Amino acid sequence: MDQHALDVLNFSEIKKDLRSYITSKLTENLIENLEPSIEIDYIKERQKEVTQAKKILIRENTPPISGVKDIRPSLEKAEKSMIIDGEELLDITTTLEVGHDISSYFSNLEDEDDNYKKLMKIAAKIGNFRPLTKEIRKAIDNQGEVKSSASSKLRRIRRKIQNAKDSIRDKLNSIIHSSSMQKYIQEAVVTIRDGRYVIPVKVEHQGEINGLVHDQSSSGQTVFIEPNSVVKINNKLKQLEAEEEQEIQRILQELTFLVQAETDDIKITLKLLTALDFIIAKARYSLNIDGSEPLLNEEQKTKLFKARHPLLTGDVVPIDVELGDEFDTLVITGPNTGGKTVTLKTIGLLTLMAQAGLHIPALSGSEVGIYHQIYGDIGDEQSIKQNLSTFSSHMNQIIKIIEEADDTALVLLDELGAGTDPTEGAALGMAILDYLHTRNVKTVITTHYSQLKTYAYNNSGVENASVEFDVETLKPTYNLQMGLPGRSNAFQIANRLGLKDEIISSAEDFLDQEDIEIDDIIKEIEEDKKEYQSKKEEATEDYQQAKEMREEYEEKLKKLEERKNRELKEAYREADKIIKRAKDRAENIISDLKEKQRLSDREIQEARSGLREERKDIKSERNQLTAENQQEQEIPDLEEGDQVKIKNVNKNGKVVSLNQDKEEAVVQSGIMKVTVDLKELEKVEKEESSTPKGKVNISRVKQQKAKNISSKLDLRGMRAVDAKDKLLKYLDDVMLSNLNQVEIVHGKGTGVLREVVDETLDNYPSIKNYRLGKPKEGGSGVTIAKLEA
Missing domain, CATH: 2.30.30 (SH3 type barrels.)
Structure with a gap:
C-alpha cells in the first residue's frame, strides 16, 4: 500500500490507539506490522475473528489473556543449552499458565451456534505444559529464586549455612557486647564485608582486636575487622555457599533441559497467545469506536452508512456516502472548515481499516471495496526543503498518482487545482478529473470551483456531493448531501454580516449569468430536496399509523372471531347438557313408572317415542342456535362508494x-x-x-395503542438500521401504555442486533435498567428492559 497515503490518512494513529488495548509487549510487533491487505478471503477471516471476539467480550466473562511475557530470548538460550536463570523460568511458567487458563476458558464456553468457532479453534491448538510448569513451580518461588525444597541436598546445605551464620553472629555479638571490648567498638552491630561477617572497630583501637581488616569507612574513623575467632567459621560458610551455588546451577540446568525439550511447542503456543491478544485488542477497539464488521467486495464498491472518523472526538456528525456503483467519481463541494477534508479522510481511512482486518465506525451493513492501491493528496504539503510552492508540491504527488493509478485504485484529492490562478486551476482540475474518470479510477475530490460541479453534472458516472452550510447561523452543519453540489454562500453570508445591499447587488452584476443561473438552480434543488424530505417523513409517519391501525383492526377482528367461536362452543356444550339431562330424566321417569305402575310394553314404547320427539325438538333448537350464531347479522346490500x-x-x-x-x-x-x-x-x-x-x-390511535401494545417486540431477521427505527418507535408506543417491563427478542445470531438494542436502550431516557433474559426467558437472545414509572 502506498506509504504516502498511509501517512496522510493517519493510519499510524489507528495503530497507536490499538496499542492501548493489548496486554503483552509481544503483540506490539503484530500492530507494528499491521498493513492493509488486498486478499479478500484473508481480510474476511480477520474481520470474522474480531466479530467473534467482540461477541465474547459482550456476552461472556473477560478472557484471561493478560500475563504473557516475551520469553523468546530465554527459549533461544535453552536451545543453545545455556542455563536459564530463575526469573526467566518464572516468566516461562507464567506465560504457559496463561495458555492453560485461556485454553480452559474457551473449552468451557457454550457455543451451540458456532459464534466463537474461529477463536476456539485457535485456543484448541495451545499446548498442554502442565508437567513442565509443575516442575518449575516446585523448584522456583514467586521471586524467581530456587526453593530449598528443589532438592534434598540443597536443603541440607542451606541448613548448614544457616547454622554457620547463627554461630558467627553469636560469637561476634558476644564480642561487641563484652564490657571489656565496648570501648573499642564504634557501633554494636554485626555487618558483612566481602561476603564475610565483621564488626566495626574505632580506627585508633584496631590493634586491640586480633583479626583481619576487610574495609574502612569513608570517614576513616572505622575499620571493619573479622576476629580470628570467627575466621574458621567464615571460611566454612564460604565453602557452603559455593556448594549451594553449585547445587542451584545443577537444578537450573535440569529445568533448562526440560524447557529445551519443548521449545518448539512453546514457540507455537507463544504465537497463538499473541494472536489471541491481538484479536481481542481489535475487538476492544471496535467496542470503543462503536465499530462493525463491513461487507467486502472486489468490485471496488463502497457504501458507508453513518460513518465517523475514528480519530475525531466529541459530537461527530456521521455521513452516508457511496462510490463505485452508479458512479466512479465523486465531487465534494462546500465551505472551508465545513468537513470536506474530513469526509475525504473518513472514506480513505475506513477503507484502510477494513482492508487491515479492523472493524470500522459505521453502521452494520456498510460495504467496502477492496482496492489494490489507495492514493491521497490531502492538506498543505508544501516542501520548504525542496523550495517548492504548495501548488508544485501537490502537482508532484498528483503526477505520481496519474502514472500509477488503475481501475483497482482509490484516489483521494483535496482541493484539486488549488494554489494557482483560479481559471487555470479549474481547467487543470477538470482535465485531471477527466483523465482519471475515463480510466475508471475510483476518485473522490474536494473543490471550490464551480466548473468542477458543472463537470459532474454533465458527465455520466460522476456525482456531486456537498457539505451543508447553515446561512442563518453562518456555521457548517457537517452533513454530507449526496447528489447535490454546494452553493457559494458568499453573498448571503456578507448580507447576514451587514454588508450594504448596493454592494452585494453590484457584486452580482459582475457575475456571469451562467453562474447566477447555476446558483439559483442549486438553491431550488436544495429547497425541493428539503420539501421532499419533509413530505417523505410525513408519508412515512402516515404509513406507519395506517399500518398500526390495520394491525389493530386485524387483532380486534381475530379476538372477536375467537370470542365468537368460544361462545358457539359454549352453546354446543349447553345444548348437549340439556339433551343429556332430559334423557336422564325421561329414563328415570320411565323406570319409576314401570316399577310402580307395572306399565305394559306398549305404553313404555309410546313414552319412549314421545321422548325421541322431544329430543328432536331440542336438537332442532340447538341447530337453530348454531345457525343464528353463524349468521348474526343480515348481509347489507352495498355498492362502491357507499x-x-x-x-x-x-x-x-x-x-x-x-x-x-x-x-x-x-x-x-x-x-x-x-x-x-x-x-x-x-x-x-x-x-x-x-x-x-x-x-x-391521533388521540384515538394513542388510546387504542395504550390498550393493545404488546409487551414483546421481535427484531429477528431485520437489518440494523430498520431494527433500530422499529425499536425506537416501539419504545415511544410503550410510553403511552401502562407497561413497566418489555421483552425485546433479537436472537443470538451475529450479535449485531443485540448491540443495536443495547445502544438504543442506553440512550433512551425512560429506560430504568435492562438485562439479558434468563434461560427460561430466552437467554442471551432476549433483552428484558424496565421502564421508569
Missing part, C-alpha cells in the same frame, strides 16, 4: 370495491384500506366521524 360502519372496530369508511361473490369489501377508513367481511359492515347515510376526511384521529 358509506359504511365497520362494526367490529366502530370506525366509519367508504366502500372502494367489492369482490366478485360480494362476500368481502375493500373499505377506505381514513388513510387505511382494509378488506372486511360484508357481515361486519353496516350501511350508513353519512360518515359518522368527528375526524376530518382523510385524517387520522
